[in-house]
Amino acid sequence: MTDALLRLDRVACIRGDRLLFEGLSLTLARGEALWLRGPNGAGKSSLIRLAAGLLRPAAGTVERHERTALIDEATALDAELPLRRALDIWARIDGIDGPMVARAMEAMALAPLAEVPVAMLSTGQRKRAAMARVIASAAPIWLLDEPANGMDDAARARLVAAIAAHRANGGAVLLASHFALGIEGMAELDLGALA
Numbered sequence: 001m002t003d004a005l006l007r008l009d010r011v012a013c014i015r016g017d018r019l020l021f022e023g024l025s026l027t028l029a030r031g032e033a034l035w036l037r038g039p040n041g042a043g044k045s046s047l048i049r050l051a052a053g054l055l056r057p058a059a060g061t062v063e064r065h066e067r068t069a070l071i072d073e074a075t076a077l078d079a080e081l082p083l084r085r086a087l088d089i090w091a092r093i094d095g096i097d098g099p100m101v102a103r104a105m106e107a108m109a110l111a112p113l114a115e116v117p118v119a120m121l122s123t124g125q126r127k128r129a130a131m132a133r134v135i136a137s138a139a140p141i142w143l144l145d146e147p148a149n150g151m152d153d154a155a156r157a158r159l160v161a162a163i164a165a166h167r168a169n170g171g172a173v174l175l176a177s178h179f180a181l182g183i184e185g186m187a188e189l190d191l192g193a194l195a
């Protein structure tokens, strides 16, 4: 019996014809967070995509024991729709009720932007919206690729609080970031050191 939500075992990743890393193993259990760090091109985004099942490992295995929610450079919200409706659509797809969406919007201070079309949101507001979608999804495994990019200090603080609450509820977080973000009790994996 294992409480691992996500497990990568001796994974290798090749992009184009370049081997980014090999023999990489990691486990994320309930309540845990792992910070993926490393220079540009080290493979942080690639590892997040492997964990999400969007990339296939060249060797090794990836096991997900729960649902995942992903934030990456694409917002994945319908640009034409007002923010609240765009989030509601994803909530329906995820089988989530309306109050969860309202709470997620509250967590990222998005209520005043509910009627603004996604396309008109600023960079930081769009990141907050993407984060609200992750929160509303109620997925136990959060895969966050540079979630704080473009966020101001207040939004970053909300992001950090959301991650803490998620972990306290038994969720796990895999975070690719150039910054530590001040998250307590987070393990680190330096992909630059594997190159």
Ligand SMILES: Nc1ncnc2c1ncn2[C@@H]1O[C@H](COP(=O)(O)OP(=O)(O)OP(=O)(O)O)[C@@H](O)[C@H]1O
Pocket: 015, 016, 018, 020, 038, 039, 040, 041, 042, 043, 044, 045, 046, 047
């Ligand atoms: N679709 C692709 N096809 C081929 N090579 C790719 C592809 N996507 C990324 N790469 C290459 O894989 C390597 C790792 O990219 P990745 O985006 O995972 O790095 P990263 O650590 O997230 O970088 P950054 O800090 O710049 O976000 C880079 O050399 C990149 O050019």
